[in-house]
Every structure is written in structure tokens, then in C-alpha cells.
Amino acid sequence: DAGITQSPRHKVTETGTPVTLRCHQTENHRYMYWYRQDPGHGLRLIHYSYGVKDTDKGEVSDGYSVSRSKTEDFLLTLESATSSQTSVYFCAISESTGAPLHFGNGTRLTVT
Amino acid sequence: ELKVEQNPLFLSMQEGKNYTIYCNYSTTSDRLYWYRQDPGKSLESLFVLLSNGAVKQEGRLMASLDTKARLSTLHITAAVHDLSATYFCALGTYKYIFGTGTRLKVLA
Numbered sequence: 280d281a282g283i284t285q286s287p288r289h290k291v292t293e294t295g296t297p298v299t300l301r302c303h304q305t306e307n308h309r310y311m312y313w314y315r316q317d318p319g320h321g322l323r324l325i326h327y328s329y330g331v332k333d334t335d336k337g338e339v340s341d342g343y344s345v346s347r348s349k350t351e352d353f354l355l356t357l358e359s360a361t362s363s364q365t366s367v368y369f370c371a372i373s374e375s376t377g378a379p380l381h382f383g384n385g386t387r388l389t390v391t
Numbered sequence: 392e393l394k395v396e397q398n399p400l401f402l403s404m405q406e407g408k409n410y411t412i413y414c415n416y417s418t419t420s421d422r423l424y425w426y427r428q429d430p431g432k433s434l435e436s437l438f439v440l441l442s443n444g445a446v447k448q449e450g451r452l453m454a455s456l457d458t459k460a461r462l463s464t465l466h467i468t469a470a471v472h473d474l475s476a477t478y479f480c481a482l483g484t485y486k487y488i489f490g491t492g493t494r495l496k497v498l499a
Contacts, residue, residue, distance in 0.1 A: 321491035376485040379436035
């Protein structure tokens with residue numbers, strides 16, 4: 280398996296609090312992604328990164344920000360969590376354009 | 392805007408039967424991917440289809456791509472219980488868009 284670690288694995292937080300999820304890779308891959316998975320919606324792209332400090336929005340980026348200061352780390356921040364952001368969040372990496380994604384084990388986030 | 396639709400969304404089938412999952416997409420794409428997700432687990436890559444007419448097979452699964460029809464199929468031959476999972480198709484080369492998934496349950 281590709282070396283991808285997501286932390287935390289589970290988190291419960293209250294509405295209005297900031298939350299940061301971390302994705303750490305040991306593969307030195309250029310591309311990193313954050314997806315959320317919800318029943319009936321499959322996986323939806325939140326943000327992605329194509330290099331250090333290079334990021335772009337995905338399909339559902341409102342309410343989320345990201346940062347990538349090192350190749351190995353990609354952070355997803357919910358500035359003020361809402362109940363609609365309760366979801367399972369997956370990080371994925373890719374070594375090049377057109378290569379398949381390798382996924383982390385996911386973070387289950389519950390916003391109460 | 393690229394849209395990816397899968398059908399059926401749910402599929403319950405008996406062991407030994409054949410069935411096909413369909414993936415339709417709205418705009419041209421260089422390549423198409425199939426992934427598998429076991430319940431409560433992460434996703435793993437199954438196939439990458441690179442061109443029109445591409446066909447790939449592994450075990451009881453065979454994937455094909457028709458870029459003119461903007462359609463990919465995942466065919467299951469003689470299903471076994473171990474194939475029970477959710478299957479996703481996805482498109483893109485650096486910004487990957489996923490379908491809604493097909494949840495397959497194979498009954499013994």
C-alpha cells in the first residue's frame with residue numbers, strides 16, 4: 280500500500296469550531312487530493328494540490344481551505360464546522376497526471 | 392462541467408450470475424478508472440482504461456471503454472460473494488471526478 284496516513288481517524292466536534300485534518304505521505308508524490316464521501320453522492324473533490332504551495336478548488340470547496348507547505352503534508356481546514364460537513368474525508372495521492380489515485384484510510388468527522 | 396453517472400446504484404445478485412455496471416460521462420476524457428471499496432474501507436484501484444475500445448480483465452471483472460458513446464462498463468462474470476463491494480468509476484487526468492458508485496451485493 281502507498282504510504283498515506285490520515286489523522287485523526289475519527290473526530291467529533293461542535294458546530295462553529297475550526298477543524299484541521301492532516302494527510303501525510305511518504306511516497307514523494309506530486310499530487311494530493313481531499314475528497315468527501317457521503318451516501319448518494321459518491322466521492323466529491325474538495326481541493327487538490329499539484330505541488331508545494333500550489334492548490335486549486337474542486338467540486339465542493341466552499342467552507343474548506345487547504346495548505347501544502349511540504350511535499351509530504353496536505354492539510355484540510357474547516358474554518359467553522361457545520362453539520363453539513365459531517366462526512367468521511369479521504370486523502371489521495373498520485374505520482375503523475377493520469378495515474379490512478381492511492382487513498383488513505385479516511386477520517387470520519389462528526390459535527391454536532 | 393464533467394458529470395459522471397453510474398447505474399445501477401444498488402445491485403443484488405446471486406452467486407454464479409453475470410451482470411454489468413454502467414458508467415456514463417458528459418464530456419470527453421483521456422482516461423477512465425475503476426475503483427473498488429469494501430465496506431468501511433478505503434478505495435483501491437482496479438483498472439485504468441486509456442483509449443477507445445480498451446478492455447482490461449482481472450479475474451471475474453472485465454472493464455471496457457467506448458469514448459464515442461462516453462460509456463464504460465464493468466462486467467462481472469459468475470459472481471462470487473467476495474466481489475461484494477462498492478464500485479466507482481472516475482475520470483480525469485489531474486482533477487479526478489467520481490461517479491456515485493454502485494453497491495454490489497452477491498448473495499450466496
